[in-house]
Amino acid sequence: MYRYDEFDHQFVRERTAQFRDQADRRLKGELTEDEFRPLRLMNGLYLQLHAYMLRVAIPYGTLSGRQMRQLALIAERWDRGYGHFTTRQNIQYNWIKLEDTADILAALADVEMHAIQTSGNCIRNVTTDHWAGAAADEIADPRPVAELLRQWSSLHPEFSYLPRKFKIAVTGAPNDRAAVKVHDIGLRMHRNDRNEAGWEVIVGGGQGRTPLVGVTVRDFLPEPELIGYLEAIMRVYNLYGRRDNKYKARIKILVHELGAEKFKAEVEAEYARKPEASTEVEERELTRIANYFAPPSLEKLPRWSAGFEDARISNPDFARWARNNLAAHNTDGYSIVNISLKPTGGIPGDASADQMRLMADLAEKYSHDELRVSHAQNIVLPHVKKDDVFAIWQALDAAGLSAANHGLAGDIIACPGLDYCALATARAIPVAQSISRKFADLDRQQEIGPIKINISGCINACGHHHVGHIGILGLDKKGEEYYQITLGGSSSEKASIGSILGPGFAGHEVADAIEKILDTYLKLREPQEEFLAAYRRLGAKPFKEALYGDTAA
Amino acid sequence: MATLRLDGEGAPVGASIAAEEITLIQWREGVRPVAAGFALAIPNTEDIAQLSEAVTEAATIILAFPAFMDGRAYSQARVLRERFGFRGEIRARGALVPDQALFMARAGFTALEIGDADPAPFLDALGAYSVFYQYAADAALPAHHLRARRRQAA
Numbered sequence: 118m119y120r121y122d123e124f125d126h127q128f129v130r131e132r133t134a135q136f137r138d139q140a141d142r143r144l145k146g147e148l149t150e151d152e153f154r155p156l157r158l159m160n161g162l163y164l165q166l167h168a169y170m171l172r173v174a175i176p177y178g179t180l181s182g183r184q185m186r187q188l189a190l191i192a193e194r195w196d197r198g199y200g201h202f203t204t205r206q207n208i209q210y211n212w213i214k215l216e217d218t219a220d221i222l223a224a225l226a227d228v229e230m231h232a233i234q235t236s237g238n239c240i241r242n243v244t245t246d247h248w249a250g251a252a253a254d255e256i257a258d259p260r261p262v263a264e265l266l267r268q269w270s271s272l273h274p275e276f277s278y279l280p281r282k283f284k285i286a287v288t289g290a291p292n293d294r295a296a297v298k299v300h301d302i303g304l305r306m307h308r309n310d311r312n313e314a315g316w317e318v319i320v321g322g323g324q325g326r327t328p329l330v331g332v333t334v335r336d337f338l339p340e341p342e343l344i345g346y347l348e349a350i351m352r353v354y355n356l357y358g359r360r361d362n363k364y365k366a367r368i369k370i371l372v373h374e375l376g377a378e379k380f381k382a383e384v385e386a387e388y389a390r391k392p393e394a395s396t397e398v399e400e401r402e403l404t405r406i407a408n409y410f411a412p413p414s415l416e417k418l419p420r421w422s423a424g425f426e427d428a429r430i431s432n433p434d435f436a437r438w439a440r441n442n443l444a445a446h447n448t449d450g451y452s453i454v455n456i457s458l459k460p461t462g463g464i465p466g467d468a469s470a471d472q473m474r475l476m477a478d479l480a481e482k483y484s485h486d487e488l489r490v491s492h493a494q495n496i497v498l499p500h501v502k503k504d505d506v507f508a509i510w511q512a513l514d515a516a517g518l519s520a521a522n523h524g525l526a527g528d529i530i531a532c533p534g535l536d537y538c539a540l541a542t543a544r545a546i547p548v549a550q551s552i553s554r555k556f557a558d559l560d561r562q563q564e565i566g567p568i569k570i571n572i573s574g575c576i577n578a579c580g581h582h583h584v585g586h587i588g589i590l591g592l593d594k595k596g597e598e599y600y601q602i603t604l605g606g607s608s609s610e611k612a613s614i615g616s617i618l619g620p621g622f623a624g625h626e627v628a629d630a631i632e633k634i635l636d637t638y639l640k641l642r643e644p645q646e647e648f649l650a651a652y653r654r655l656g657a658k659p660f661k662e663a664l665y666g667d668t669a670a
Numbered sequence: 671m672a673t674l675r676l677d678g679e680g681a682p683v684g685a686s687i688a689a690e691e692i693t694l695i696q697w698r699e700g701v702r703p704v705a706a707g708f709a710l711a712i713p714n715t716e717d718i719a720q721l722s723e724a725v726t727e728a729a730t731i732i733l734a735f736p737a738f739m740d741g742r743a744y745s746q747a748r749v750l751r752e753r754f755g756f757r758g759e760i761r762a763r764g765a766l767v768p769d770q771a772l773f774m775a776r777a778g779f780t781a782l783e784i785g786d787a788d789p790a791p792f793l794d795a796l797g798a799y800s801v802f803y804q805y806a807a808d809a810a811l812p813a814h815h816l817r818a819r820r821r822q823a824a
Contacts, residue, residue: 124813128801135798139769155738156769238739268803268813274776275748275806278741355745356717390719390753401821402814 118181118487119264119409121229128271129226132233136160137219144216159277161235162218165539169213172235173225177245177263177287178206178490182481185488187228189473195221200473202458202466204530204581205284206244206490207235211537239277240270240351245287246294247491250410251453251499253445256306257314259289261407262343265399269344276351280358281366283351284323296492296608298322298331299584301368302350305610307337314340320350320380321372324578328614329369332377334384340403341396349388357383413485413500418450422503435510437559438521443506446499452506454484454498455491456513457520457528461557462550465531466494475516479509492581493530493569495523525562526570526635527553530581534574534591535598541574543591543598548572548627555628565635568648571606584608586649587634588615589627600627604634604660605652618657619665630664637663673761674782674789676775676796689730697724711763714742718749725754733779735764744777751778751807771795778807 121129136156143153157163161172173188180188188208192200195217196210203209213221225231234241243263250258266285270276276283286300297303303319315337322331338346350368357375359365372380429436444453456476458466468476476496480488483505489497501509513519522528529552532538534545549572556562571585575592582588588603599621606615622630635648637659642651652660690703693711702708709730712721725731731750733743743762750756761781762774768791774782775796784792802810811819 122817124801124816128799128803128813131799131801135769138794152767155767238741271803272773272799273804274773275741275744277773278739278744278770352745352748356742360740360742392752398815398818401818405814405817 118179119176119260119406125229125268126226129229129231129233132160132231133219133222133226136222140215140219155237157218158236159234159239160218160222161232162213162215163236163539165211165537166535167537168211169215169218170537171210171213171218171221171232172203173208173210173230173232174235174242175207175230175490176267177243177249177260178247178492179249179260180480180488180490181228182477182486182488184228184230185473185477185480187224187230189470189477191221191224192473193470199467199469201464201533202468202490202494202496204492204494204532204579205235205242206247206492207242208490209533211533233271236282237277238279238281238283240266240273240279240283240285243267243270243285243287244295244300244492246290247489247493247495247497248294248444248453248499249289249489250412251446251451252290252292252294253447254292255290255447256308257289258407258410258412259287259295259304259306260410261403262304262316262340263287264406264409265344265403266347269347275348276355279351279355280360281363281368283354283368285347291610293608293610293612294491296581296584296612298610298612299324299328299581299608300331302347303331304343309337316340316343318346318350320384321369321377322612323367323369324581324583325367326364326576327367327369327373328578328583329373330612330614331369332372332381334377334381341400344399345391345396346384346388349384349391353380353383353387413487415448415451415500416502418448418502418504420449422450422506425503425506428507432507434514434519434521435507437563438510438519439506441521441525441563442523446501448500450503452501452503454501454506454509455523456496456498456518457523458495458518459522459528459553460517460520461527462554463520464546465529465549468496472516472518475512475518479512483509493528495528521559522562524567524569525559526556526565526568527559527562529553529570529572530585531572532574532580534572534580538574540577541591542576542593543574543600544624545572545574545580545589545591548589548591548600548624551625551628552631555632565639566647568635569607570631581608582606583614584612585615586652587631589631591624592621594621598624600624602627602630602634602664604657605649607649616657619661633663634660672784672786672789674771674784674792675759675780676771676782677780691732694721694724702727709759709761712746714740714746716746718746719753722754725750725756728758730759730761730781731756732761732763732783735762735766738765738767738770740765744773747774747778748807766792768792768795772798776802776806776808776810 319331484498531549535541573580603615707729710728711732
């Protein structure tokens with residue numbers, strides 16, 4: 118894991134001091150709310166429906182046990198004893214007092230964390246594969262590059278007042294778990310025939326009001342050129358991105374309006390005009406950072422663990438959890454453990470302070486002191502000996518963290534929605550809860566198989582509904598919440614935007630509608646065919662008929 | 671109209687200099703003030719890359735912030751400094767928020783038209799950070815540069 122050096126420590130301390138001064142001026146009335154707003158937003162402090170919300174950056178979703186324990190402490194001391202892990206691999210606290218915020222930032226700085234650029238029209242927290250450094254299919258760990266980008270983008274003097282927010286995602290694996298094609302910039306690692314790492318640069322993807330899959334502007338950018346090339350993209354966007362309409366201001370609109378070829382030509386021209394600077398310093402910095410992400414010293418173990426197999430045979434609940442919640446590690450005898458934060462009827466992504474502390478303990482004891490937050494709002498223990506998996510499961514089970522639904526119908530992504538968010542048009546959490554209860558039966562979830570159900574409480578799409586295999590969008594029609602259903606979205610390397618199926622449903626009808634869709638799938642699927650594949654083969658028609666009858670268009 | 675000068679000794683606040691100011695439209699119409707050291711005001715929608723000739727003749731370039739959220743002039747200033755090697759004054763005009771002063775200085779601005787505003791918060795903001803993470807148009811060396819230098823010395 119990356120560790121702060123004296124420069125990094127100094128930087129977050131200065132940031133905290135600056136914000137403490139700004140908050141003091143606001144509390145004394147020296148700053149109006151209008152003047153304070155852009156300042157607090159640059160520190161991730163939002164004014165929501167009921168209270169301030171603080172969004173804390175978890176760079177590329179990686180945490181140590183100590184950091185997770187500090188997040189628990191913040192939840193307990195300054196919030197209501199819980200936090201909400203988000204689709205941006207961050208954590209949000211929903212009940213924050215302005216006068217406590219600087220103390221919270223100081224508590225974060227103590228454990229090498231901050232809330233910088235979790236809001237505002239700047240480069241946001243860089244996200245990546247939550248299995249980075251552990252996944253069996255990975256080319257290389259993308260986190261050194263993510264950390265390089267975190268530093269480069271921190272208080273960037275030229276790119277802190279962009280037309281709109283800017284999200285960068287990075288993946289080092291061919292199976293994209295970081296949704297890089299639906300980010301402002303997505304970076305995908307490849308190796309050339311000389312075994313050098315390079316990056317495919319994808320620009321202009323995004324969700325929100327205008328969902329688009331990004332376009333590739335470079336197939337293979339040599340790694341040392343990354344910062345220079347991204348600066349060229351950012352400059353073209355900063356100068357030419359639309360500022361007349363907030364809904365047309367993301368880079369995807371610029372790419373779309375210019376056309377991919379013209380946009381690419383602008384970027385290449387800007388890049389060519391850049392002074393030919395040596396990249397030697399960047400290369401050495403990347404090496405320095407990469408040393409922090411050296412693989413943990415894992416033991417040489419047989420692939421097969423007798424203890425694990427015995428436990429699976431004797432305990433069917435464990436066997437089911439192990440089947441769904443473990444993923445293949447790059448080292449024999451190890452597993453990636455996915456802890457689902459989606460208990461039946463629970464709030465997706467919420468964890469109590471006690472649960473956070475337990476996960477921190479488990480990480481320290483069993484996972485080389487590492488945890489990850491996934492964009493699906495779950496927690497990952499990336500480096501676990503198979504021999505230890507049963508003990509972990511027992512501890513999770515005792516803490517209400519053993520939901521065996523990872524990747525299944527109960528593993529729903531949902532934004533906070535109208536229960537908290539000032540932008541929301543409808544609630545998302547109760548809809549997630551009703552679907553979760555409807556499919557509480559794990560045998561049924563197992564039968565349905567891998568599926569992503571994503572719910573957003575407004576068109577901004579924080580709940581990633583456009584790329585859910587089943588997407589649900591909550592809207593407001595004359596004061597009534599109703600929900601539009603989309604099918605066929607995906608954030609994988611074969612990304613697609615879901616299509617609206619037909620007229621929307623009232624909140625209490627959504628779970629039944631999802632059930633009809635899934636029953637239709639079960640009836641029509643071919644052996645081994647997952648939901649998304651079946652939808653892509655069948656098209657929308659049978660699902661429309663199931664929901665709206667034969668008369669549906 | 672007070673202008674805060676960021677270079678030189680102690681960032682003094684002073685009245686706007688007497689240099690004649692022209693707009694880009696005037697310059698395109700052929701207006702060329704006789705006195706050396708005229709100031710040229712350039713809108714933030716202009717492609718700076720096309721203005722190399724105008725820029726070589728002006729002593730001061732005034733760049734615009736129509737709203738504090740509109741950050742185009744940061745890029746314009748960097749292009750002026752880093753691509754054109756412009757050595758004159760680059761002055762910020764418009765909706766300037768004190769907490770942006772450091773970004774402006776790093777992007778290459780050397781003067782801020784702060785009007786009647788108290789200069790103290792602008793000066794505070796300039797000194798809020800001692801650590802930077804990227805090269806820009808100022809002389810500050812980013813952390814990774816200092817790290818490399820330190821490793822070399824060790």
